Amino acid sequence: MAQLPPSTAPTIPAYKTAFLQACLSANVLTFGTYTLKSGRQSPYFFNAGAFHTAPLLSAISTAYAHTIIAFLAENPDIPQPDVIFGPAYKGIPLATTTLLALHTLAPDSWSRTSYTFNRKEAKNHGETGSLVGSPLANKNILVIDDVITAGTAMRETIELVKKEGGRVVGFVVAVDRGERISEGESQSAMGLIRREFGVRTARIVGLDDLIGVVRAEGGGLEGEAERMERYRERWRASD
Template sequence: MTGAATNYKTNFLETCIDGGVLTFGTFKLKSGRVSPYFFNAGLLHRADLLQSTSAAYAHTIRGSAGEKALEFDVLFGPAYKGIPLAVATVAELARLDPGRFGRVSYAFDRKEAKDHGERGRVVGCPLQGRRVLVVDDVITAGTAVRQAIDVIEREGGRLVGVVVSVDRMERMPPPPDGDESAPGPSAIGQIRKQYGVPVLSILTLDDIMDELGKLGAEEDMRRLAEYRAKYRADD
């Protein structure tokens, strides 16, 4: 295995921190939780950032390519953040292993179906009868991924897995009248259970904390450890 393959997690993490994609501070999430870190995939627009990202996705996929469940024909990127991830990762997979991935395709969905020209909801490879692997940034509540899966199934494709950049490792927020401290699964755990497919991540919260430990960022480490202890999922 090459150095690039063995170090892709570290390279990706360092690139995200240096590029301001992964930041530390105080961030209020849609769930209402106050997080000490935030991952903004919308900032992965610069060439070097996208190159590091596509390499990390490709190595994550390739490293699990021996699993039958991850034999796939199409990488599907949910609109909008998943679109460049799917396109760049397909190109990187073909570069890394043209014999295995040289003819893999990509596809993505439109937010609204087009009613003229080629029409339809999906751009790129038709999904009918094909094995589809979803690539996205972060699964928080799982809503976007479920919408993508609905599109795939409606188009006649077969979901074989999901790959994301970061696994926050935290349980799903409770309903409005629920107990925030009650144990529960993560969004990733729910997707695995509901659809019976693997959900892989480039990084986990544990990986992020390990890197902060190497950097000596003690205050950020302390806040992340408290957050992890408070919200960690039981899956």
């Protein structure tokens, strides 16, 4: 097969490679039959809760931070976020550690940014309410989440931020599964966020990247890669 000359060969950034390797070595990416939030049956599952040691949290938060910095550089009209918002539950450690990683990479740009997350059940004593961290009113909110499938969680988050008086200025996800929003629709959940809500999006990796790393691993995972490919064909979005 023809090789690209070295100067034009695409290079995978080190943070993305570290993230993908962590997905396999820490069993973040697992195989079986999983029922998703959308009710779909998936042969693979991205479990962000498995990033539970300091080196693993560092790998994912550094990958988010680089992705966010590149996203804002490519979209200079997006205002500097005041808040990194992570939806409960798995978004909670992701938002807090990503804010630290952003501050480590670019302290001058991120020293005044806050984190916020929601509670799934409102609290009726103490400080009360559904939000933890900065209030959202009149703030520019960058939402991060672990994974997007049918887009239900992100739709709920956009509605929550609006209700609190904030503006969602971007959405960055670790894994974009690249799926159609529903059986009868051909567009992707990420596309819906862009078109229906006018929110620009970025991702650390997509399903193609995950299949690529599973294929490259070999060692008996070929069957898993094939099941992932069949699932991709079943749910692949048109955009």
